[in-house]
Amino acid sequence: MTTLIIGSERASTFAQGVRDADPSFNIRTWPDVPDPKAIRYALAWGPPPGELAKLPNLQLIVSVGAGVDHLLKDPSLPGVPVVRFVDEDLTGRMVSYVAANVLYHHRRMIELREKQAARTWEYLAEPAAHELTVGIMGLGVLGQACAKALGPLGYKLAGWTRGPKEVANVKCFAGSAGLDAFLGETDILVVLLPLTPDTRGIITRKLLSKLHRPAILPGPVLINAGRGGLQSEDGIIASLDAGELYAASLDVFSTEPLPASHAVWAHKRILLTPHIAAESDPRAIARYLVAQVGRSKRGEPLPNLVDRARGY
Amino acid sequence: MTTLIIGSERASTFAQGVRDADPSFNIRTWPDVPDPKAIRYALAWGPPPGELAKLPNLQLIVSVGAGVDHLLKDPSLPGVPVVRFVDEDLTGRMVSYVAANVLYHHRRMIELREKQAARTWEYLAEPAAHELTVGIMGLGVLGQACAKALGPLGYKLAGWTRGPKEVANVKCFAGSAGLDAFLGETDILVVLLPLTPDTRGIITRKLLSKLHRPAILPGPVLINAGRGGLQSEDGIIASLDAGELYAASLDVFSTEPLPASHAVWAHKRILLTPHIAAESDPRAIARYLVAQVGRSKRGEPLPNLVDRARGY
Numbered sequence: 001m002t003t004l005i006i007g008s009e010r011a012s013t014f015a016q017g018v019r020d021a022d023p024s025f026n027i028r029t030w031p032d033v034p035d036p037k038a039i040r041y042a043l044a045w046g047p048p049p050g051e052l053a054k055l056p057n058l059q060l061i062v063s064v065g066a067g068v069d070h071l072l073k074d075p076s077l078p079g080v081p082v083v084r085f086v087d088e089d090l091t092g093r094m095v096s097y098v099a100a101n102v103l104y105h106h107r108r109m110i111e112l113r114e115k116q117a118a119r120t121w122e123y124l125a126e127p128a129a130h131e132l133t134v135g136i137m138g139l140g141v142l143g144q145a146c147a148k149a150l151g152p153l154g155y156k157l158a159g160w161t162r163g164p165k166e167v168a169n170v171k172c173f174a175g176s177a178g179l180d181a182f183l184g185e186t187d188i189l190v191v192l193l194p195l196t197p198d199t200r201g202i203i204t205r206k207l208l209s210k211l212h213r214p215a216i217l218p219g220p221v222l223i224n225a226g227r228g229g230l231q232s233e234d235g236i237i238a239s240l241d242a243g244e245l246y247a248a249s250l251d252v253f254s255t256e257p258l259p260a261s262h263a264v265w266a267h268k269r270i271l272l273t274p275h276i277a278a279e280s281d282p283r284a285i286a287r288y289l290v291a292q293v294g295r296s297k298r299g300e301p302l303p304n305l306v307d308r309a310r311g312y
Numbered sequence: 313m314t315t316l317i318i319g320s321e322r323a324s325t326f327a328q329g330v331r332d333a334d335p336s337f338n339i340r341t342w343p344d345v346p347d348p349k350a351i352r353y354a355l356a357w358g359p360p361p362g363e364l365a366k367l368p369n370l371q372l373i374v375s376v377g378a379g380v381d382h383l384l385k386d387p388s389l390p391g392v393p394v395v396r397f398v399d400e401d402l403t404g405r406m407v408s409y410v411a412a413n414v415l416y417h418h419r420r421m422i423e424l425r426e427k428q429a430a431r432t433w434e435y436l437a438e439p440a441a442h443e444l445t446v447g448i449m450g451l452g453v454l455g456q457a458c459a460k461a462l463g464p465l466g467y468k469l470a471g472w473t474r475g476p477k478e479v480a481n482v483k484c485f486a487g488s489a490g491l492d493a494f495l496g497e498t499d500i501l502v503v504l505l506p507l508t509p510d511t512r513g514i515i516t517r518k519l520l521s522k523l524h525r526p527a528i529l530p531g532p533v534l535i536n537a538g539r540g541g542l543q544s545e546d547g548i549i550a551s552l553d554a555g556e557l558y559a560a561s562l563d564v565f566s567t568e569p570l571p572a573s574h575a576v577w578a579h580k581r582i583l584l585t586p587h588i589a590a591e592s593d594p595r596a597i598a599r600y601l602v603a604q605v606g607r608s609k610r611g612e613p614l615p616n617l618v619d620r621a622r623g624y
Contacts, residue, residue, distance in 0.1 A: 089440055092440055092442065092466045096418060096419060096465060099411065099415055100415035100418070103408055103411055103412035104412060104416065106408060106412070107412045109412065109583075113583070115586070116583070116584045119572040121568075121570055121586040123586065128593070129404055129405075129407075129408050148464060149464045149465050152460060152461045152463075153411055154404045257433035271421075272428045274427070274434060274435065276438070281440070
C-alpha cells in the first residue's frame, strides 16, 4: 500500500508533508518506483503521459490542484477515481488574488503608479463599487467563494456557468445562450473556468468586445486565474491596444513558464503573476491526501470526485 | 436664507449639485458674498481663517469631508454646530481603498511588478489571509466599515481607539495604555484617525518599530488614509529603509499637494495616491447639505455633529 508522488517540482516537499501528517504512510517519489505493483495511490500534478498506466494496482489519483486538465489530457490515464484538490486554504488564496485584482483595476492603480513615477499629483475619477458589475465565469467552490467576498465590497455580481445554477446575490447566466447577456452586464470579468474541450480558447478578442463599458473607468477589465489554455494572449493584447479592454490581470498562460520574449511581460496594461494566485499549501495537500486515501480504503464516497465526461 | 460654499476648489460643482438637489436653495460661492448677513449655512472644506467669522447670522457649518481638522484649526471659527460629512458613497470608497491596499501588500504586488518588469517567472511565498492581523486605528464609521469588508477576506482584525469600544469580530484596544499591545498584534496597520492635538504626528518610526513581524511577508505594512498630519514622512522612509517596515500606502501627506521634490514620490516601497482614497461625490454632498439644513431649520437633532472638545 504505497503512495506515489508524481509530476510535481515540489514532490519532496509533499512527501515530507505526508510523513508529518501520517508517519505510517509508505511514500515513493517518481521516478523512484522499484515495484510498480505496490503503488495503490498517486498524488499527481502533471505526470509524464503513460506513467500512471504502468501501475497495475492503482486505486485513486489525487490532484495537487483544483484543476485536472493536466491529468485528463493523458489518453492512457487509468480508469480509477480522480479527485480534485479542494481546500479552505487554497480557496482563501484564490479569493484574495481575485479581490486584490478587482480592486486594483477598479481603483485605477496602474495609472496611479504611472502618475507616481511622473511625480504628478492629479485627481483621477473612480467609479463607486456599486456602479460596477463583477462577472464570474465558473461558479464552483472558488467562484462562489469569490462572490461571497466581493459582495461586502459593494460590487454587483453576475455569474456564468455551463448549466443553470443559482447562487445567492449573483445574477446567474448559463450556457452559450446566456453568454452574450452575461458579458453585456459585466464590467470586470473574472475567469475561473476549468479547462475542458468546451472551454479551451474561450477568451478571445471577440468575446472581450462584448463586455459592458463601465462607468468612469476607461474600459472593461479581464482577470484570468483559471487556466492559460482558456485564453488567446494575442487576442487580449489586441483588445487592450484597441482600447476595447482597459486592463488585464493574468496569472496563467498558454505556455508556462511564460517565455521571456513574450509581449505580455512588457504590456503596460497587463498585471502578470507567475501562476501563484492560489498555491497549494503542502501541509493542506498532505492532510487532504491522507483523508482521501482513508476514505478509499474504507470504501467511503470520495468528495470532489472528477466527472471525466464533463472534464472536471 | 443663503448657503455659502467656501474653501473648496470644487465649489462650482457643489453649487450645481445643490441646485439640482433643491432648486429653491439660494447659493453663493465665496468670495462672492455681497451681503454677509444673509448667509445662514456654510458648506466648507478649508476656508481662509477668519472668513466664517464675518457671517453674523451663520447657524450651521457642513464639512465637505469626513475630517474637520481643516475647520477647527481656525481659532475664530464661529461657535455654531459643525457637522462632518458621513455618507454611504464616501464610506464605500474608503473601504475599497483600504481593502485594495491591504490586499496589494498581502499579495506582495510591489515585488511581483518588479519581477514582471525584469521578465522573471518566479514563485514568491505569500501568507494566507488568516495568518495576518489587520489593525485599524480609528473605529468610527469608516474604520468599522473597513473591518466589515476585511473580515470576509479572511484577515484577523484588531482595532485601536481613544476610549474603550466594542466592535464585532475586532479585538479592541484603547488609549495610550493599549497602544503597544495593539501594535504588537498588528501586521498591517490601517490609519483612519481624525487629526486632533492628541493624534498629530502619532505615526513615527518608533511606533512603526512596535508592529508585529508577519508570517512570510518581509515585514509589517502601513496604510494611512486618515490625515497627513498624523504621520512623519521622514520616520516612515527611515523605517522602510531599515527594513523595519516592508511597505506603505500613503494617500495623505503633511503638505498637499506633495511637492515634486519630496523623497516619497520615488520610494520603491511606497504606493502614493493624491488624497483620493475617498473623494466626496458632489451629488452626495448636495443631498447631505440639503438634509442637514432642513434639520437645522426645523430645530431637529443634527447627526454627525462634531464635538469640539474631542476634535472630531
